[in-house]
Amino acid sequence: MNILVTGGAGYIGSHAALRLLEDGHAVTVVDDLSRGHREAMDLLAPLGDLHFAAGDIGDRSLVLPLLEDRCIELVMHFAARAYVGESVQMPLVYYRNNAAGALALLEMMEEVGVTRFVFSSTCATYGEPGDDFIPIAESCPQHPINPYGRSKLHVEHMLFDYAQMKADAGEDFAFAALRYFNVAGSDVRERIGEDHKPETHLIPICLEAALGLRDSVTVFGTDYPTPDGTCIRDYVHVEDLIEAHITVMDALKRGDRRAYNVGIGRGYSVREVVDACRRVTGVDFAQVEGPRRDGDPPVLYADPGKIESELVWRASYTNPDDIIETAWRWRRDHPHGYEGA
Ligand SMILES: NC(=O)c1ccc[n+]([C@@H]2O[C@H](COP(=O)([O-])OP(=O)(O)OC[C@H]3O[C@@H](n4cnc5c(N)ncnc54)[C@H](O)[C@@H]3O)[C@@H](O)[C@H]2O)c1
DSSP states (O other), X not given: OEEEEETTTSHHHHHHHHHHHHTTOEEEEEEOOSSOOHHHHHHHGGGSOEEEEESOTTOHHHHHHHHHHTTOOEEEEOOOOOOHHHHHHOHHHHIIIIIIHHHHHHHHHHHHTOXXXXXEEEGGGGOSOOGGGOSBOTTSOOOOOSHHHHHHHHHHHHHHHHHHHHHHTTOOOEEXXXXXXXXXXXXXXXXXXXXXXXXXXXXXXXXXXXXXXXXXXXXXXXXXXXXXXXXXXXXXXXXXXXXXXXXXXXXXXXXXXXXXXXXXXXXXEHHHHHHHHHHHHTOOOEEEEEOOOTTOOSEEOBOTHHHHHHHOOOOSOOSHHHHHHHHHHHHHHOTTTTTTO
């Protein structure tokens, strides 16, 4: 298939591009490199038919000809700004990039007749579900509490409304919104990895501490109503996540409007993850306690029952040590990420 991967130079998008190339698909990546890595594209280029275009997903002069010339049949849309705190500081950047960017892309797809879309949504669209909604199923009300989550929910609404209109008109369009929980780990063959700058995710922060690049890891909030007082989250391996994309891509048929939570279905506390990182790296790095962060609910983990039953998808990594091991192997060899790689 001919597939456009937006944000394909970023962490998850590059793992998707890698898997699609290995499966023999022709992959076109559009990434403005605001947070992505050209080095990842250079590493993937020998693996197959990869065309990389540097630029904004909303740039019609760039994207429209690519949709036509590369005969795109399906779009996997990873490109986005994805930091909660930054979204509070720069809401317009988030709405422009995430919501207006996706809108521009959909308009271009409409113009040239591309009818399949797989969207990187997020558990942040659920906001702070109460205890009654844990584990989180797709039926949990979506009340995001920050511009990041709202910008993603806007895109889901656009997709549902657009697909409904197409169905009413007897025309073909199908999409899936995958609501990811915390994505972690790297390519098991260590060809590419996770390199966010700035880094806000717990596991890579711990790995940076293990490498001596940080003095310590801060645990935000130790008085939550959880067994060890720290927040509990659901960590899904990036390869399992990409498997979910491939499975849903293959399953999409005319008129589908699908939404799935992608997580392992159980949570690990911040302290458990920090301890697992110490075990895997063999480094007893320092940990300091900080105050709670605004908008961090105590417990978030998925009920993956819908994707498991409808798509026969199941996470193969369920133990944090195994997930961290893959992240560590790449990071140990690339302490500064792609820089100097
Ligand atoms: N990492 C997670 O745990 C997680 C969890 C839930 C959802 N998500 C979603 O998954 C997607 C990928 O996340 P990631 O962790 O790989 O982030 P990332 O920052 O590594 O990747 C995003 C990529 O999109 C590119 N990009 C951003 N805006 C762009 C634009 N306007 N035009 C072209 N390219 C643009 C960036 O340069 C970057 O390479 C995002 O949509 C994010 O919201 C991630």
